[in-house]
Amino acid sequence: xxxVRIADVAKAAGVSPATVSLVLNDAESRISDETKxxxxxVADEVGYSPNPIARSLRTRVTGTIGxxxxxxxxxxxxxxxxxxxxxxxxxxxxxxxLVDTDGHPEIESxxxxxxxxxxxxxxxxxxxxxxVLPAPAGLPAGTVFLDCRPEDGGFPAVVPDDYAGGRAAAQxxxxxxxxxxAYIDDGDDDRPVAAQLRLQGxxxxxxxxxxxxxxxxxxxxxxxxxGGQGAIGELWALPExxxxxxxxxxxxxxxAGVVMWAHRHGIRIPEDLSIVGYDDQxxxxxxxxxxxxxxxxxxxxxxxxxxxVALGLREADTASPHLMDCPIVRRASVGPPxxxxxxxxxxxxx
Amino acid sequence: xxxVRIADVAKAAGVSPATVSLVLNDAESRISDETKxxxxxVADEVGYSPNPIARSLRTRVTGTIGxxxxxxxxxxxxxxxxxxxxxxxxxxxxxxxLVDTDGHPEIESxxxxxxxxxxxxxxxxxxxxxxVLPAPAGLPAGTVFLDCRPEDGGFPAVVPDDYAGGRAAAQxxxxxxxxxxAYIDDGDDDRPVAAQLRLQGxxxxxxxxxxxxxxxxxxxxxxxxxGGQGAIGELWALPExxxxxxxxxxxxxxxAGVVMWAHRHGIRIPEDLSIVGYDDQxxxxxxxxxxxxxxxxxxxxxxxxxxxVALGLREADTASPHLMDCPIVRRASVGPPxxxxxxxxxxxxx
DNA sequence: GGTCGCTGATAAATCGGTTTATCAGCAAGG
DNA sequence: CCTTGCTGATAAACCGATTTATCAGCGACC
Numbered sequence: 001x002x003x004v005r006i007a008d009v010a011k012a013a014g015v016s017p018a019t020v021s022l023v024l025n026d027a028e029s030r031i032s033d034e035t036k037x038x039x040x041x042v043a044d045e046v047g048y049s050p051n052p053i054a055r056s057l058r059t060r061v062t063g064t065i066g067x068x069x070x071x072x073x074x075x076x077x078x079x080x081x082x083x084x085x086x087x088x089x090x091x092x093x094x095x096x097x098l099v100d101t102d103g104h105p106e107i108e109s110x111x112x113x114x115x116x117x118x119x120x121x122x123x124x125x126x127x128x129x130x131x132v133l134p135a136p137a138g139l140p141a142g143t144v145f146l147d148c149r150p151e152d153g154g155f156p157a158v159v160p161d162d163y164a165g166g167r168a169a170a171q172x173x174x175x176x177x178x179x180x181x182a183y184i185d186d187g188d189d190d191r192p193v194a195a196q197l198r199l200q201g202x203x204x205x206x207x208x209x210x211x212x213x214x215x216x217x218x219x220x221x222x223x224x225x226x227g228g229q230g231a232i233g234e235l236w237a238l239p240e241x242x243x244x245x246x247x248x249x250x251x252x253x254x255x256a257g258v259v260m261w262a263h264r265h266g267i268r269i270p271e272d273l274s275i276v277g278y279d280d281q282x283x284x285x286x287x288x289x290x291x292x293x294x295x296x297x298x299x300x301x302x303x304x305x306x307x308x309v310a311l312g313l314r315e316a317d318t319a320s321p322h323l324m325d326c327p328i329v330r331r332a333s334v335g336p337p338x339x340x341x342x343x344x345x346x347x348x349x350x
Numbered sequence: 351x352x353x354v355r356i357a358d359v360a361k362a363a364g365v366s367p368a369t370v371s372l373v374l375n376d377a378e379s380r381i382s383d384e385t386k387x388x389x390x391x392v393a394d395e396v397g398y399s400p401n402p403i404a405r406s407l408r409t410r411v412t413g414t415i416g417x418x419x420x421x422x423x424x425x426x427x428x429x430x431x432x433x434x435x436x437x438x439x440x441x442x443x444x445x446x447x448l449v450d451t452d453g454h455p456e457i458e459s460x461x462x463x464x465x466x467x468x469x470x471x472x473x474x475x476x477x478x479x480x481x482v483l484p485a486p487a488g489l490p491a492g493t494v495f496l497d498c499r500p501e502d503g504g505f506p507a508v509v510p511d512d513y514a515g516g517r518a519a520a521q522x523x524x525x526x527x528x529x530x531x532a533y534i535d536d537g538d539d540d541r542p543v544a545a546q547l548r549l550q551g552x553x554x555x556x557x558x559x560x561x562x563x564x565x566x567x568x569x570x571x572x573x574x575x576x577g578g579q580g581a582i583g584e585l586w587a588l589p590e591x592x593x594x595x596x597x598x599x600x601x602x603x604x605x606a607g608v609v610m611w612a613h614r615h616g617i618r619i620p621e622d623l624s625i626v627g628y629d630d631q632x633x634x635x636x637x638x639x640x641x642x643x644x645x646x647x648x649x650x651x652x653x654x655x656x657x658x659v660a661l662g663l664r665e666a667d668t669a670s671p672h673l674m675d676c677p678i679v680r681r682a683s684v685g686p687p688x689x690x691x692x693x694x695x696x697x698x699x700x
Numbered sequence: 701g702g703t704c705g706c707t708g709a710t711a712a713a714t715c716g717g718t719t720t721a722t723c724a725g726c727a728a729g730g
Numbered sequence: 731c732c733t734t735g736c737t738g739a740t741a742a743a744c745c746g747a748t749t750t751a752t753c754a755g756c757g758a759c760c
Contacts, residue, residue: 006717016740021718030738052468053407054716057745062403064447073433073650076426076632083423086450090457095468097414098448100436107440118402118445225637253633260639263613282426283603283634287575289610300423356747366710371748380708404746407715 004048013042024050056119064095065310066115068108069126069146072100076282077299078128081146084303085124092311094121105136112138122310126303130159130194146306147299149321156316158305158324162194165295165326166201169248169276172293172328174209176274177336178246180217181206184231184258186250187220195250198278202248217244221254228257236265245273245337252277252285252294259288259333270335280329291331298324354398363392374400406469414445415660416465418458419476419496422450426632427649428478431496434653435474442661444471455486462488472660476653480509480544496656497649499671506666508655508674512544515645515676516551519598519626522643522678524559526624527686528596530567531556534581534608536600537570545600548628552598567594571604578607586615595623595687602627602635602644609638609683620685630679641681648674 010017015035022029023039031039056062067085072078082098089096097120099111115123116138123140127133127148135150145157173181183202186195199218206213219234221227228249235244249255255277262269269275269290277285280296302324308314316322360367365385372379373389381389406412417435422428432448439446447470449461465473466488473490477483477498485500495507523531533552536545549568556563569584571577578599585594599605605627612619619625619640627635630646652674658664666672 003716017717018719018740018742019738022739025718027719030736032738035738049467050718051407051716053403053412054745055718057401057403057407057716057747058718060745071433072436073429076429079423079426079428082448083421083450083452086422086448087452090449090461095447095449095464097445098432098436099440099445100433102433102437111440114445117399225639229639253637256637260613263610264639281633283631287603287606289575289579289614353746367747368710368712368749369708372709375748377749380706382708385708400748401746404715405748407717407746408748410715 003051004046006048006050009039009043009046009048012046013039015039060119061121062119063093064097064118064120065089065307066099066111066118066120066123067096067126068099068101068111068115068123069128070101070103070108071128072098073102075128077279077297078126080299081126081303081306084300085126085146085307086303088304088307088311088313092313094311096307108136109138112136116140122312124306124310125155126306129192130162131192142310144306144309144316145321147302153319156309156318157321158302158309159321160194160297160302160326161323162197162326163201164323165278165328166198166248167205168201168326168328169198169278169295170202170205172276172330172334173246173248173274174205174211176246176334178244178274179211179337180214180242180244181211181246181248182217182219182235182244184228184235184247184249184254185218185220186223187227188223198248198250214242216242221250221257223251224253225257225260228254229261230257232258232261246334247273247275249275249277252279252281252292255292255294255333256284256288259292263289269333272338274334274337276328276334285329286331288333290333293331293334294329295326296329297326353401354396356398356400359389359393359396359398362396363389365389410469411471412469413443414447414468414470415439415657416449416461416468416470416473417446417476418449418451418461418465418473419478420451420453420458421478422448423452425478427629427647428476430649431476431653431656434650435476435496435657436653438654438657438661438663442663444661446657458486459488462486466490472662474656474660475505476656479542480512481542492660494656494659494666495671497652503669506659506668507671508652508659509671510544510647510652510676511673512547512676513551514673515628515647515678516548516598517555518551518676518678519548519628519645520552520555522626522680522684523596523598523624524555524561526596526684528594528624529561529687530564530592530594531561531596531598532567532569532585532594534578534585534597534599534604535568535570536573537577538573548598548600564592566592571600571607573601574603575607575610578604579611580607582608582611596684597623597625599625599627602629602631602642605642605644605683606634606638609642613639619683622688624684624687626678626684635679636681638683640683643681643684644679645676646679647676 006017006020010020023036086096101108123143124146125143126146131148132151145155149157203213219231221231277292277294280294285292285294309316356367356370360370373386436446451458473493474496476496481498482501495505499507553563569581571581608625627642627644630644635642635644659666
């Protein structure tokens with residue numbers, strides 16, 4: 001059961017190990033066709049496959065890509081990014097070595113040096129939510145930033161186009177005929193870039209549609225269903241003429257809170273209130289009642305993109321991040337505002 | 351910027367590479383204490399760290415653990431198992447090589463042989479939901495099954511104790527005073543072992559409590575909120591005397607459907623209906639209104655356990671799987687049945 | 701003085717490949 | 731006949747560590 005070595009193949013084929021190596025690696029050489037054929041056949045017969053460790057020692061390529069990420073566990077998004085990246089690696093015969101730093105900088109720098117030490121052929125540095133951060137020390141040139149970008153540039157990076165996503169969400173409501181559109185923003189201490197970009201997209205669309213953004217319609221919520229309930233409660237406390245008929249929530253968890261609150265208060269969605277979320281969160285958005293119209297985060301595509309760049313399959317700009325499209329997912333939580341038509345069949349008046 | 355090799359250290363310390371190796375590996379040898387001290391100091395000064403590839407070639411240990419899993423992406427549970435396993439690996443200075451087979455058997459067998467070929471020191475075979483499956487060919491002895499078990503045994507395995515979890519859920523309702531307790535079972539085509547075990551736990555608890563299980567209270571639902579809504583509707587269509595006052599749902603998605611349906615129909619939870627879910631699903635269970643009492647799946651602990659066994663840190667039985675406790679998470683969706691007391695302050699009558 | 705035993709350290713083999721420089725053999729050309 | 735050039739293949743160095751067998755030197759003992 002001992003492994004077959006190159007020397008075994010060489011002996012069986014009546015040639016030297018050098019010949020076997022040259023043939024199997026399709027190296028430029030002057031080996032005759034018959035010999036090549038024979039070597040290949042014998043190698044196949046004995047089931048030879050080169051020891052990757054020995055090979056790496058000499059060639060300095062390991063066929064592995066390091067993937068360091070903060071907190072794989074605490075977000076449901078990680079999986080899709082990871083899976084996208086892993087898939088590309090596998091399709092190209094590479095192995096991914098995964099390190100979860102759990103958010104600890106000292107683990108992170110350890111992980112980076114360990115991976116560099118292990119001679120990974122490339123590296124992906126993934127964040128579990130879109131943000132801007134100082135590039136960790138020790139990162140090899142060409143490391144790809146996934147769902148984050150280094151504040152000083154210098155590395156390829158891919159992030160969701162949250163500005164365009166914010167626009168798409170707002171546009172969806174504007175197109176449905178809404179004029180009083182609220183934005184429930186992320187009110188957490190460490191407000192991410194995504195929130196700012198989405199807000200900007202929302203504002204620009206409103207302005208372009210000739211709607212004066214109303215500061216009272218920009219409220220903040222803790223990122224949770226409870227936060228969403230609080231925020232919509234706050235909005236509903238406004239004088240009726242000022243109340244929103246459409247709401248764009250920073251994310252689906254907040255949107256879920258709005259939906260729950262609406263159920264509680266007998267407010268119908270979308271007849272009385274339209275709502276657009278963000279994230280297309282697995283097992284949440286599609287399962288709300290009604291199913292939530294939302295903007296999806298292209299995690300799998302970002303993961304694929306990052307790995308493609310890491311493998312050199314794709315060129316990337318190191319000056320500015322690649323923006324990945326966030327397509328809107330239309331479900332059933334958006335309709336025309338009540339005054340535009342009958343709630344039973346809104347489309348009739350369109 | 352060329353890497354420091356052992357020969358460099360040797361030269362700087364005025365000894366041979368052999369000496370350096372013996373010292374740094376704390377090998378049994380007859381090197382004097384002064385020499386040891388000097389070698390260590392020099393190695394530290396020049397920042398030497400051995401090339402893991404070269405070392406692996408000689409020692410045949412790579413410091414890596416292969417982790418093959420189906421579908422990392424499609425379940426939110428994967429992250430916690432992965433993170434648990436990865437954490438243990440990191441704590442012990444090992445690297446995990448991750449392969450997601452996306453459910454394809456041919457990718458799986460490729461992955462296994464690639465990992466074996468790469469000389470991983472151990473292997474974990476993970477499933478994204480608890481199931482029994484034929485052991486894939488080519489798995490090295492000692493491969494640890496995570497969240498699944500090989501149908502013929504022979505490998506260490508860890509799975510959640512779904513029977514005990516089912517008991518805990520039912521017991522929670524029995525203890526609250528319920529006598530008419532429904533089980534909304536998984537109605538998908540390929541019903542997993544987990545469903546059967548939970549059902550059995552539910553039945554046994556009822557029987558032990560002197561409650562005759564009522565076949566009408568065992569219904570099936572597609573695993574989704576919509577499925578849950580359908581199932582509770584079905585249960586509510588029963589004659590009032592036969593209707594359940596407590597519901598145990600196969601999982602939180604189904605439970606979420608029940609909660610939504612209750613909101614719609616003005617049925618109060620837990621005053622009019624108590625509900626217990628399963629999974630403690632991230633971003634779902636805790637965010638329902640009221641927050642859902644549920645049984646949690648110990649994914650992180652299972653991941654840790656599996657890696658500990660893979661690293662030889664823990665002994666494991668290869669004959670039967672290790673059962674991991676599924677603790678109940680008490681939130682606010684269970685209360686006494688209506689007839690036991692006032693809905694406003696149920697505890698008064700206890 | 702020679703042998704033995706012990707200490708401290710090292711030379712060299714080894715792991716399993718890749719790669720470069722070299723070699724044998726043969727035909728052509730001067 | 732000797733050189734040159736070409737073809738087909740290989741010997742040997744190399745990657746960077748670990749590990750075993752060996753060695754030098756020295757003191758003790760008979």
